Amino acid sequence: MSRLRVGPDTAWLEVDGVVYAAPLPDGPPVVLDGPGALVWRAVVPGGGLDDVVARVAAEAGTSAEVVAADVASFVDQLLAGGLLAHE
Protein backbone atom coordinates (compact mmCIF):
# COMPACT_ATOMS: atom_id res chain seq x y z
CA MET A 1 0.00 0.00 0.00
CA SER A 2 1.41 3.43 -0.93
CA ARG A 3 2.25 5.86 1.79
CA LEU A 4 0.41 9.11 2.35
CA ARG A 5 2.06 12.44 2.97
CA VAL A 6 1.23 16.12 3.03
CA GLY A 7 1.41 17.31 -0.58
CA PRO A 8 4.64 18.96 -1.74
CA ASP A 9 2.61 21.96 -2.87
CA THR A 10 0.71 22.39 0.38
CA ALA A 11 1.15 25.07 3.00
CA TRP A 12 -0.42 24.38 6.33
CA LEU A 13 -0.43 25.25 9.99
CA GLU A 14 -2.37 24.35 13.08
CA VAL A 15 -3.68 26.93 15.51
CA ASP A 16 -5.68 26.02 18.60
CA GLY A 17 -6.46 22.57 17.28
CA VAL A 18 -7.67 23.81 13.91
CA VAL A 19 -5.70 22.95 10.77
CA TYR A 20 -5.52 25.45 7.92
CA ALA A 21 -4.18 24.01 4.68
CA ALA A 22 -3.86 25.45 1.21
CA PRO A 23 -2.72 24.24 -2.20
CA LEU A 24 0.05 26.45 -3.56
CA PRO A 25 0.33 28.78 -5.20
CA ASP A 26 -3.32 29.68 -5.74
CA GLY A 27 -5.25 28.40 -2.74
CA PRO A 28 -7.84 28.76 -1.43
CA PRO A 29 -7.15 27.79 2.18
CA VAL A 30 -9.41 25.20 3.75
CA VAL A 31 -10.24 24.80 7.41
CA LEU A 32 -10.05 21.37 9.02
CA ASP A 33 -11.72 21.31 12.39
CA GLY A 34 -12.64 18.42 14.69
CA PRO A 35 -12.47 15.08 12.85
CA GLY A 36 -10.87 16.73 9.81
CA ALA A 37 -8.01 18.01 11.94
CA LEU A 38 -7.74 14.59 13.54
CA VAL A 39 -7.26 12.93 10.16
CA TRP A 40 -4.71 15.56 9.13
CA ARG A 41 -2.66 15.03 12.28
CA ALA A 42 -2.79 11.30 11.63
CA VAL A 43 -1.38 11.77 8.10
CA VAL A 44 1.51 14.06 9.07
CA PRO A 45 3.79 11.34 10.54
CA GLY A 46 3.46 9.41 7.28
CA GLY A 47 2.41 5.86 6.59
CA GLY A 48 -0.28 4.06 4.68
CA LEU A 49 -4.04 4.47 4.98
CA ASP A 50 -4.15 1.68 7.58
CA ASP A 51 -1.71 3.62 9.76
CA VAL A 52 -3.81 6.74 9.42
CA VAL A 53 -6.99 4.85 10.29
CA ALA A 54 -5.30 3.28 13.31
CA ARG A 55 -4.09 6.65 14.59
CA VAL A 56 -7.50 8.25 14.17
CA ALA A 57 -9.19 5.32 15.93
CA ALA A 58 -6.72 5.48 18.81
CA GLU A 59 -7.18 9.21 19.18
CA ALA A 60 -10.98 8.90 19.01
CA GLY A 61 -11.01 5.97 21.46
CA THR A 62 -12.78 3.61 19.10
CA SER A 63 -11.96 0.72 16.77
CA ALA A 64 -10.44 1.01 13.30
CA GLU A 65 -13.50 -0.63 11.76
CA VAL A 66 -15.76 2.13 13.04
CA VAL A 67 -13.80 4.98 11.45
CA ALA A 68 -12.14 3.29 8.44
CA ALA A 69 -14.71 4.19 5.78
CA ASP A 70 -15.06 7.82 6.84
CA VAL A 71 -11.31 8.30 7.12
CA ALA A 72 -10.74 6.76 3.69
CA SER A 73 -13.39 8.98 2.15
CA PHE A 74 -11.95 12.11 3.73
CA VAL A 75 -8.40 11.21 2.70
CA ASP A 76 -9.68 10.80 -0.88
CA GLN A 77 -11.11 14.33 -0.72
CA LEU A 78 -7.80 15.71 0.51
CA LEU A 79 -5.94 13.83 -2.24
CA ALA A 80 -8.34 15.16 -4.88
CA GLY A 81 -7.83 18.69 -3.54
CA GLY A 82 -4.07 18.34 -3.88
CA LEU A 83 -3.50 18.78 -0.15
CA LEU A 84 -2.22 15.22 0.32
CA ALA A 85 -0.15 13.06 -2.00
CA HIS A 86 1.03 9.49 -2.32
CA GLU A 87 4.74 8.93 -1.75
Place this chain on the structure above:
Amino acid sequence: MPEARDVPTSVRVALAHAAVQRLADEAGADVLHIKGPAVAPGLRPWASGGSDVDVIVRPEHLERLMSALDAHGWRSETTFEAGSAFDHAANLFHPSWGLLDVHRLYPGMERDPSGAFAVLWEDRGRTSIAHVPCVVPDPLAQSLVLLLHAARTPTGGEHPDVPANWTRRTDAERDAIRSLAVRTGSTVGLAAATGDLAAHAGTPEAALWEVFTEGGDRLDEWRARWRAARGPRAKASVAVRSLGVNRYYLAQRLGHEPTRTEVAREALARFAHLGRALAARATAAVRR
Protein backbone atom coordinates in the same frame (compact mmCIF):
# COMPACT_ATOMS: atom_id res chain seq x y z
CA MET B 1 -14.76 21.62 3.34
CA PRO B 2 -15.29 25.01 5.02
CA GLU B 3 -14.81 28.23 3.10
CA ALA B 4 -11.70 30.42 3.15
CA ARG B 5 -13.57 33.17 4.96
CA ASP B 6 -13.11 31.26 8.22
CA VAL B 7 -9.37 31.77 8.11
CA PRO B 8 -7.99 34.24 10.72
CA THR B 9 -5.87 37.05 9.35
CA SER B 10 -2.63 35.88 10.95
CA VAL B 11 -3.11 32.41 9.45
CA ARG B 12 -3.99 33.80 6.04
CA VAL B 13 -0.83 35.97 6.13
CA ALA B 14 1.36 32.97 6.96
CA LEU B 15 -0.16 30.93 4.12
CA ALA B 16 0.26 33.90 1.79
CA HIS B 17 3.99 34.10 2.56
CA ALA B 18 4.24 30.47 1.52
CA ALA B 19 2.27 31.13 -1.68
CA VAL B 20 4.47 34.07 -2.65
CA GLN B 21 7.63 32.06 -2.00
CA ARG B 22 6.34 29.27 -4.21
CA LEU B 23 5.55 31.71 -7.02
CA ALA B 24 8.93 33.41 -6.65
CA ASP B 25 10.65 30.02 -6.87
CA GLU B 26 8.71 29.14 -10.00
CA ALA B 27 9.50 32.51 -11.56
CA GLY B 28 13.18 32.39 -10.60
CA ALA B 29 12.82 35.63 -8.64
CA ASP B 30 14.87 36.28 -5.51
CA VAL B 31 12.68 37.60 -2.70
CA LEU B 32 13.29 38.23 0.98
CA HIS B 33 10.36 37.98 3.36
CA ILE B 34 10.20 40.68 6.02
CA LYS B 35 7.84 41.49 8.88
CA GLY B 36 5.03 39.33 10.25
CA PRO B 37 5.84 35.63 10.62
CA ALA B 38 9.12 36.12 8.72
CA VAL B 39 10.67 38.01 11.64
CA ALA B 40 13.08 36.06 13.85
CA PRO B 41 11.73 35.19 17.31
CA GLY B 42 12.31 37.93 19.86
CA LEU B 43 12.84 40.79 17.43
CA ARG B 44 9.24 41.94 17.50
CA PRO B 45 7.76 40.60 20.73
CA TRP B 46 5.02 43.20 20.82
CA ALA B 47 3.66 42.62 17.34
CA SER B 48 0.98 40.30 16.03
CA GLY B 49 1.29 38.35 12.80
CA GLY B 50 0.54 41.44 10.70
CA SER B 51 -2.23 41.98 8.21
CA ASP B 52 -0.34 41.66 4.94
CA VAL B 53 2.73 40.09 3.39
CA ASP B 54 5.86 42.13 2.79
CA VAL B 55 8.67 41.02 0.51
CA ILE B 56 11.68 42.75 -0.99
CA VAL B 57 12.46 41.58 -4.51
CA ARG B 58 15.83 41.77 -6.21
CA PRO B 59 15.30 44.78 -8.49
CA GLU B 60 16.52 42.85 -11.54
CA HIS B 61 13.83 40.23 -10.85
CA LEU B 62 10.95 42.62 -10.33
CA GLU B 63 9.38 42.15 -13.73
CA ARG B 64 9.37 38.35 -13.61
CA LEU B 65 7.88 38.36 -10.12
CA MET B 66 5.15 40.82 -11.04
CA SER B 67 4.32 38.78 -14.17
CA ALA B 68 4.06 35.59 -12.12
CA LEU B 69 1.86 37.29 -9.54
CA ASP B 70 -0.38 38.67 -12.28
CA ALA B 71 -0.66 35.26 -13.93
CA HIS B 72 -1.82 33.76 -10.62
CA GLY B 73 -4.58 36.20 -9.85
CA TRP B 74 -2.82 38.89 -7.82
CA ARG B 75 -4.57 42.17 -8.66
CA SER B 76 -2.65 45.41 -8.48
CA GLU B 77 -4.16 47.79 -5.94
CA THR B 78 -1.58 50.55 -6.20
CA THR B 79 1.47 51.05 -8.36
CA PHE B 80 4.94 51.71 -7.00
CA GLU B 81 4.54 55.42 -7.69
CA ALA B 82 1.14 55.70 -6.02
CA GLY B 83 1.40 53.16 -3.26
CA SER B 84 4.18 54.40 -1.05
CA ALA B 85 6.01 57.43 0.27
CA PHE B 86 9.37 56.39 -1.18
CA ASP B 87 8.05 54.98 -4.49
CA HIS B 88 9.20 51.73 -2.96
CA ALA B 89 6.26 49.33 -2.78
CA ALA B 90 3.31 48.19 -4.86
CA ASN B 91 0.23 46.77 -3.17
CA LEU B 92 -1.49 43.70 -4.58
CA PHE B 93 -4.54 41.70 -3.57
CA HIS B 94 -5.43 38.05 -4.05
CA PRO B 95 -8.84 36.61 -3.16
CA SER B 96 -7.24 33.63 -1.39
CA TRP B 97 -4.35 35.39 0.29
CA GLY B 98 -5.25 39.01 0.92
CA LEU B 99 -2.75 41.84 0.66
CA LEU B 100 0.87 41.80 -0.48
CA ASP B 101 3.42 44.62 -0.51
CA VAL B 102 6.18 44.08 -3.04
CA HIS B 103 9.16 46.29 -2.23
CA ARG B 104 11.46 47.03 -5.14
CA LEU B 105 13.70 48.83 -2.68
CA TYR B 106 13.63 49.34 1.03
CA PRO B 107 13.15 52.92 2.32
CA GLY B 108 16.49 54.11 3.59
CA MET B 109 18.34 51.91 1.11
CA GLU B 110 17.15 53.72 -1.99
CA ARG B 111 20.54 54.98 -3.18
CA ASP B 112 21.54 51.61 -4.68
CA PRO B 113 18.63 49.18 -4.39
CA SER B 114 20.39 46.39 -6.29
CA GLY B 115 23.53 46.68 -4.19
CA ALA B 116 21.53 46.82 -0.97
CA PHE B 117 19.53 43.74 -1.93
CA ALA B 118 22.74 41.88 -2.74
CA VAL B 119 24.08 42.67 0.73
CA LEU B 120 20.87 41.44 2.40
CA TRP B 121 20.85 38.34 0.18
CA GLU B 122 24.46 37.45 1.05
CA ASP B 123 23.64 36.28 4.58
CA ARG B 124 20.09 35.13 3.96
CA GLY B 125 18.51 32.29 5.83
CA ARG B 126 15.34 30.27 5.58
CA THR B 127 12.49 30.14 8.00
CA SER B 128 9.56 27.78 7.83
CA ILE B 129 6.29 29.61 7.37
CA ALA B 130 3.27 27.33 7.14
CA HIS B 131 5.75 24.47 6.59
CA VAL B 132 7.25 26.15 3.52
CA PRO B 133 10.88 27.36 3.69
CA CYS B 134 10.81 31.11 3.02
CA VAL B 135 13.94 33.17 2.40
CA VAL B 136 14.58 35.84 5.03
CA PRO B 137 17.42 38.25 5.82
CA ASP B 138 19.92 37.40 8.53
CA PRO B 139 18.57 38.40 12.00
CA LEU B 140 20.91 41.41 12.20
CA ALA B 141 19.73 42.55 8.77
CA GLN B 142 16.17 42.02 9.96
CA SER B 143 16.93 44.39 12.82
CA LEU B 144 18.19 47.00 10.36
CA VAL B 145 15.03 46.63 8.27
CA LEU B 146 12.83 46.96 11.36
CA LEU B 147 14.77 49.99 12.59
CA LEU B 148 14.45 51.74 9.22
CA HIS B 149 10.73 51.04 9.33
CA ALA B 150 10.56 52.37 12.87
CA ALA B 151 12.32 55.58 11.78
CA ARG B 152 9.52 56.47 9.40
CA THR B 153 6.71 55.45 11.73
CA PRO B 154 6.06 58.25 14.25
CA THR B 155 4.83 56.91 17.58
CA GLY B 156 5.19 59.99 19.77
CA GLY B 157 8.02 58.29 21.64
CA GLU B 158 10.38 55.41 21.22
CA HIS B 159 9.12 52.98 18.62
CA PRO B 160 8.49 49.51 20.15
CA ASP B 161 10.88 47.93 17.63
CA VAL B 162 13.87 49.92 18.90
CA PRO B 163 14.61 48.13 22.21
CA ALA B 164 14.83 44.59 20.84
CA ASN B 165 16.66 45.58 17.69
CA TRP B 166 19.01 48.23 19.01
CA THR B 167 19.01 49.19 22.69
CA ARG B 168 19.14 45.65 24.01
CA ARG B 169 21.55 44.45 21.31
CA THR B 170 25.19 43.98 22.37
CA ASP B 171 27.88 46.46 21.31
CA ALA B 172 29.18 43.94 18.79
CA GLU B 173 25.70 43.49 17.32
CA ARG B 174 25.15 47.24 17.08
CA ASP B 175 28.51 47.56 15.30
CA ALA B 176 27.44 44.84 12.88
CA ILE B 177 24.15 46.64 12.19
CA ARG B 178 26.03 49.92 11.63
CA SER B 179 28.31 48.11 9.21
CA LEU B 180 25.31 46.70 7.36
CA ALA B 181 23.83 50.19 7.21
CA VAL B 182 27.03 51.49 5.60
CA ARG B 183 27.02 48.66 3.06
CA THR B 184 23.35 49.20 2.21
CA GLY B 185 23.55 52.99 2.11
CA SER B 186 21.16 53.36 5.03
CA THR B 187 23.35 55.12 7.57
CA VAL B 188 21.12 58.18 7.77
CA GLY B 189 17.95 56.12 8.14
CA LEU B 190 19.54 54.08 10.91
CA ALA B 191 20.63 57.28 12.63
CA ALA B 192 17.03 58.48 12.46
CA ALA B 193 15.88 55.29 14.19
CA THR B 194 18.49 55.42 16.92
CA GLY B 195 18.26 59.13 17.75
CA ASP B 196 21.55 60.08 16.08
CA LEU B 197 20.14 62.10 13.19
CA ALA B 198 21.87 65.29 14.42
CA ALA B 199 25.16 63.84 13.20
CA HIS B 200 23.82 64.17 9.64
CA ALA B 201 22.15 67.58 10.05
CA GLY B 202 22.06 69.72 6.94
CA THR B 203 22.01 66.86 4.43
CA PRO B 204 18.97 66.40 2.17
CA GLU B 205 18.50 62.83 3.42
CA ALA B 206 18.48 63.96 7.05
CA ALA B 207 15.85 66.58 6.22
CA LEU B 208 13.56 63.86 4.87
CA TRP B 209 14.00 61.60 7.88
CA GLU B 210 13.45 64.57 10.23
CA VAL B 211 9.95 64.93 8.82
CA PHE B 212 9.19 61.36 9.84
CA THR B 213 10.91 61.39 13.22
CA GLU B 214 9.90 64.87 14.34
CA GLY B 215 6.68 65.28 12.42
CA GLY B 216 5.81 68.00 9.96
CA ASP B 217 3.02 69.13 7.72
CA ARG B 218 2.54 68.01 4.14
CA LEU B 219 4.57 70.94 2.85
CA ASP B 220 7.54 69.89 4.98
CA GLU B 221 7.31 66.38 3.61
CA TRP B 222 7.05 67.46 -0.01
CA ARG B 223 9.96 69.85 0.31
CA ALA B 224 12.10 67.23 2.02
CA ARG B 225 11.27 64.67 -0.64
CA TRP B 226 12.09 67.15 -3.35
CA ARG B 227 15.47 67.87 -1.81
CA ALA B 228 16.24 64.19 -1.22
CA ALA B 229 15.17 63.06 -4.72
CA ARG B 230 18.24 62.58 -6.89
CA GLY B 231 18.04 63.85 -10.43
CA PRO B 232 15.30 65.46 -12.51
CA ARG B 233 13.38 62.24 -13.12
CA ALA B 234 13.07 61.46 -9.42
CA LYS B 235 12.12 65.04 -8.68
CA ALA B 236 9.42 64.92 -11.36
CA SER B 237 8.04 61.78 -9.73
CA VAL B 238 7.86 63.57 -6.39
CA ALA B 239 6.05 66.51 -7.95
CA VAL B 240 3.48 64.38 -9.73
CA ARG B 241 2.73 62.27 -6.67
CA SER B 242 2.45 65.29 -4.43
CA LEU B 243 -0.52 66.52 -6.38
CA GLY B 244 -2.11 63.19 -7.17
CA VAL B 245 -4.87 61.37 -5.32
CA ASN B 246 -4.28 57.79 -4.25
CA ARG B 247 -7.53 56.12 -5.31
CA TYR B 248 -6.82 52.99 -3.27
CA TYR B 249 -6.40 54.78 0.02
CA LEU B 250 -9.36 57.02 -0.77
CA ALA B 251 -11.46 53.91 -1.43
CA GLN B 252 -10.33 52.43 1.88
CA ARG B 253 -11.35 55.57 3.71
CA LEU B 254 -14.69 55.94 1.94
CA GLY B 255 -15.53 52.25 2.04
CA HIS B 256 -16.31 52.15 -1.68
CA GLU B 257 -14.72 52.87 -5.04
CA PRO B 258 -14.48 56.66 -5.31
CA THR B 259 -16.50 58.41 -7.98
CA ARG B 260 -14.89 61.00 -10.25
CA THR B 261 -16.50 63.70 -8.12
CA GLU B 262 -15.01 62.26 -4.94
CA VAL B 263 -11.55 62.05 -6.53
CA ALA B 264 -11.85 65.65 -7.69
CA ARG B 265 -13.01 66.74 -4.23
CA GLU B 266 -10.05 64.95 -2.67
CA ALA B 267 -7.64 66.63 -5.09
CA LEU B 268 -9.08 70.02 -4.17
CA ALA B 269 -8.75 69.17 -0.49
CA ARG B 270 -5.08 68.37 -1.03
CA PHE B 271 -4.53 71.72 -2.75
CA ALA B 272 -6.35 73.41 0.12
CA HIS B 273 -4.16 71.56 2.60
CA LEU B 274 -1.06 72.73 0.78
CA GLY B 275 -2.47 76.24 0.66
CA ARG B 276 -3.07 76.25 4.42
CA ALA B 277 0.47 75.04 5.05
CA LEU B 278 1.84 77.79 2.82
CA ALA B 279 -0.38 80.41 4.50
CA ALA B 280 0.78 79.28 7.94
CA ARG B 281 4.38 79.64 6.83
CA ALA B 282 3.70 83.10 5.43
CA THR B 283 1.99 84.22 8.64
CA ALA B 284 4.86 82.91 10.74
CA ALA B 285 7.37 84.73 8.53
CA VAL B 286 5.47 88.05 8.88
CA ARG B 287 5.33 87.66 12.68
CA ARG B 288 9.08 87.09 12.79
